[in-house]
Amino acid sequence: MANPVIFGEIPGIKEGQHFKGRKEMMENGFHRIWAAGIDGNRNEGVAAIVLNGGYIDDQDYGDEIIYTGVGGNSPSSKRQVDHQSWDITQNAGLKRSMTEGLPVRVIRGYKHKSPFSPTSGYVYAGLFRVTECWTEEGKDGYDICRMRLRYQGDNDHTHQEVGDIDAGKNSERNYRTSTTTSVVRDSHVARLVKAMHNYTCQVCGTTIKTAEGYKYAEGAHIRPISDPHKGADNLGNMLCLCPNHHVMLDLGIYSISDGYELLGEMTGKLNTISKHQIDPENLKYHRKSHGYDRT
Amino acid sequence: MANPVIFGEIPGIKEGQHFKGRKEMMENGFHRIWAAGIDGNRNEGVAAIVLNGGYIDDQDYGDEIIYTGVGGNSPSSKRQVDHQSWDITQNAGLKRSMTEGLPVRVIRGYKHKSPFSPTSGYVYAGLFRVTECWTEEGKDGYDICRMRLRYQGDNDHTHQEVGDIDAGKNSERNYRTSTTTSVVRDSHVARLVKAMHNYTCQVCGTTIKTAEGYKYAEGAHIRPISDPHKGADNLGNMLCLCPNHHVMLDLGIYSISDGYELLGEMTGKLNTISKHQIDPENLKYHRKSHGYDRT
Numbered sequence: 110m111a112n113p114v115i116f117g118e119i120p121g122i123k124e125g126q127h128f129k130g131r132k133e134m135m136e137n138g139f140h141r142i143w144a145a146g147i148d149g150n151r152n153e154g155v156a157a158i159v160l161n162g163g164y165i166d167d168q169d170y171g172d173e174i175i176y177t178g179v180g181g182n183s184p185s186s187k188r189q190v191d192h193q194s195w196d197i198t199q200n201a202g203l204k205r206s207m208t209e210g211l212p213v214r215v216i217r218g219y220k221h222k223s224p225f226s227p228t229s230g231y232v233y234a235g236l237f238r239v240t241e242c243w244t245e246e247g248k249d250g251y252d253i254c255r256m257r258l259r260y261q262g263d264n265d266h267t268h269q270e271v272g273d274i275d276a277g278k279n280s281e282r283n284y285r286t287s288t289t290t291s292v293v294r295d296s297h298v299a300r301l302v303k304a305m306h307n308y309t310c311q312v313c314g315t316t317i318k319t320a321e322g323y324k325y326a327e328g329a330h331i332r333p334i335s336d337p338h339k340g341a342d343n344l345g346n347m348l349c350l351c352p353n354h355h356v357m358l359d360l361g362i363y364s365i366s367d368g369y370e371l372l373g374e375m376t377g378k379l380n381t382i383s384k385h386q387i388d389p390e391n392l393k394y395h396r397k398s399h400g401y402d403r404t
Numbered sequence: 405m406a407n408p409v410i411f412g413e414i415p416g417i418k419e420g421q422h423f424k425g426r427k428e429m430m431e432n433g434f435h436r437i438w439a440a441g442i443d444g445n446r447n448e449g450v451a452a453i454v455l456n457g458g459y460i461d462d463q464d465y466g467d468e469i470i471y472t473g474v475g476g477n478s479p480s481s482k483r484q485v486d487h488q489s490w491d492i493t494q495n496a497g498l499k500r501s502m503t504e505g506l507p508v509r510v511i512r513g514y515k516h517k518s519p520f521s522p523t524s525g526y527v528y529a530g531l532f533r534v535t536e537c538w539t540e541e542g543k544d545g546y547d548i549c550r551m552r553l554r555y556q557g558d559n560d561h562t563h564q565e566v567g568d569i570d571a572g573k574n575s576e577r578n579y580r581t582s583t584t585t586s587v588v589r590d591s592h593v594a595r596l597v598k599a600m601h602n603y604t605c606q607v608c609g610t611t612i613k614t615a616e617g618y619k620y621a622e623g624a625h626i627r628p629i630s631d632p633h634k635g636a637d638n639l640g641n642m643l644c645l646c647p648n649h650h651v652m653l654d655l656g657i658y659s660i661s662d663g664y665e666l667l668g669e670m671t672g673k674l675n676t677i678s679k680h681q682i683d684p685e686n687l688k689y690h691r692k693s694h695g696y697d698r699t
Binding site for chain 2 (some may be wrong): 168175193195207208241242243244245257315317318319320333335336337338351352353355356357359360361362373374396397399400
């Protein structure tokens with residue numbers, strides 16, 4: 110495949126759009142490789158997946174999908190006949206998408222059994238994020254690669270349990286508990302700032318790396334974007350930080366001078382690069398918010 | 405005050421319960437000090453607050469409250485006549501409740517103007533968590549101590565903007581973005597495990613401390629509690645970690661042997677204490693989930 114994987118929204122294709130068949134979707138890079146179901150690879154990450162009834166362990170709750178990786182599957186029976194492995198490039202790519210916070214386009218096909226599936230053809234379900242990867246024993250007794258995908262868009266989806274033969278057992282599932290997840294979901298700007306700094310914390314120089322070499326960092330807003338702060342979600346208001354220094358920034362344990370010196374409980378200087386310009390107004394806002402600039 | 409501050413739910417008092425007057429609420433430690441509006445202090449944290457129209461900058465959105473600290477306020481006019489400070493014990497206590505993840509009981513009084521307020525007396529609105537503290541200039545031109553409180557219970561509240569004279573301006577507020585907050589909200593068990601380990605990371609020994617000496621750590625589930633993992637929310641399934649080692653545990657960058665050796669990208673041993681017993685089944689589940697136990 111010479112063409113690179115294309116991440117995020119594709120111009121002209123909206124969430125909810127219907128496609129009659131596979132060919133229509135391949136034209137503009139929306140989903141390039143149909144045979145695999147997963148468009149992506151270990152080096153770039155995965156940009157799109159199709160749910161189309163190929164794996165019996167898949168579960169679809171609308172805004173949350175428990176997805177099964179590729180491999181070990183009999184195309185005729187759809188059953189697992191062998192273990193899956195994270196060494197397979199598509200599975201590794203989904204792990205990369207998780208670690209680096211890349212968006213994944215989800216497409217539901219007519220063979221996928223869920224209330225969210227089309228009766229014919231395919232439907233674009235919107236952007237999701239891989240929030241968790243793990244190995245478990247599937248229904249056929251073989252290890253399978255599993256991923257949790259969470260919807261990232263603004264449309265309401267009924268969070269309904271389907272496609273699971275044990276549905277009755279799970280009526281007590283508590284989604285509120287998922288707020289304790291520690292991996293931070295990022296915006297497009299956050300992905301950009303992390304890539305610019307090569308996932309290295311601008312405060313301590315730490316890079317969190319997986320065994321596969323994938324990197325994790327967080328995009329941290331200097332001036333919070335929530336009300337009443339109304340900070341901008343742009344590069345001038347964002348730092349690339351490790352989780353510890355993200356929490357500490359949010360708690361005001363340190364702040365940053367206009368000359369990028371670390372203030373408060375920290376010493377030293379913020380690591381900066383010329384192509385990433387920070388707006389001094391945001392630094393000033395943070396200092397004021399946390400008592401570093403006294404009037 | 406000789407009696408200690410009591411955190412969390414009070415037996416016999418349910419969310420939504422109505423109280424005719426202040427005296428009724430003081431009997432069982434539900435809210436001990438009425439004059440202040442804030443029950444708590446810098447050394448223990450704050451366990452309960454009352455919203456009753458005392459501060460013009462307060463904003464109430466139902467499941468989210470932007471609260472104003474105490475001080476600098478004229479009791480007669482309810483206007484700010486001076487700056488507030490985080491040095492005041494109640495304000496410091498709210499910061500402690502944030503850093504250490506303590507639950508705060510919220511009570512709405514009849515003088516508080518919001519659709520969630522009672523027409524007479526007081527209503528217990530449930531448990532909230534302080535998720536953010538900052539200083540800003542209030543409507544009267546003085547610095548005020550501000551806190552964001554988020555509802556932690558299971559009941560639906562209309563997320564509606566009220567009590568803000570600039571309500572029209574804020575129609576574009578985007579709550580989805582609040583998922584990027586880096587401070588993790590914790591369960592009762594998480595608070596317990598953090599206290600047992602004195603907020604010290606069991607992997608690296610780090611303690612994140614504020615200038616006031618308040619500590620931050622995270623309670624991390626070894627076996628995730630979400631479906632399909634269904635891990636228990638108890639001490640045997642919980643570690644006290646810094647945010648970095650929490651993320652790395654969730655990503656499977658390291659795992660832990662039954663003898664508490666760190667596996668994978670880490671070396672060394674988990675710091676354990678005899679009164680905190682970890683269930684080896686949960687360690688096994690984590691190893692299996694992330695490919696450390698090969699079959």
